[in-house]
Amino acid sequence: MTTPDPDGLLAEQLLRLTRRVHRIQKRHLERHDLGVTPAQSRLLRTLAHYASPPRMADLAERLEVVPRAVTTLVDGLETNGKVRRVPDPANRRVTRIELTDEGRTTLRELRGARRSAAEEILAPLTEKERQVLGVLLDTLIEGDGGQRC
Numbered sequence: 297m298t299t300p301d302p303d304g305l306l307a308e309q310l311l312r313l314t315r316r317v318h319r320i321q322k323r324h325l326e327r328h329d330l331g332v333t334p335a336q337s338r339l340l341r342t343l344a345h346y347a348s349p350p351r352m353a354d355l356a357e358r359l360e361v362v363p364r365a366v367t368t369l370v371d372g373l374e375t376n377g378k379v380r381r382v383p384d385p386a387n388r389r390v391t392r393i394e395l396t397d398e399g400r401t402t403l404r405e406l407r408g409a410r411r412s413a414a415e416e417i418l419a420p421l422t423e424k425e426r427q428v429l430g431v432l433l434d435t436l437i438e439g440d441g442g443q444r445c
Contacts, residue, residue, distance in 0.1 A: 324409040337406050339369045349392035378402050
């Protein structure tokens with residue numbers, strides 16, 4: 297008889313929770329009819345953290361994806377009027393990505409959709425359990441050297 301693997305169980309629980317969060321977030325995005333995918337919403341949120349429009353390579357690095365993935369996301373967001381490509385004033389070979397007014401509006405609506413999704417996910421927990429979970433998640437997140445998206 298084999299001994300149960302508690303770390304394996306935790307890993308499976310984390311993966312299942314991640315999939316559940318993704319499903320719920322996607323449903324809330326669709327309910328709010330924002331016309332963006334979860335990956336596009338992550339790019340918009342990341343873009344909002346920059347003081348000036350970043351290069352595609354900067355976004356790829358921050359999102360920890362290959363540059364081609366960012367190109368595809370930006371193409372979709374640009375088609376929907378949420379971002380635009382702008383030339384770099386210092387180097388005409390460089391293209392930067394900036395939020396449009398519609399993109400900023402979508403970002404505000406995304407925050408509401410994310411809050412709704414978080415409320416649904418956290419509904420079974422008491423306030424104290426939410427606080428403990430927050431501390432535990434911070435510990436896990438900071439375990440990778442403190443890098444955040």
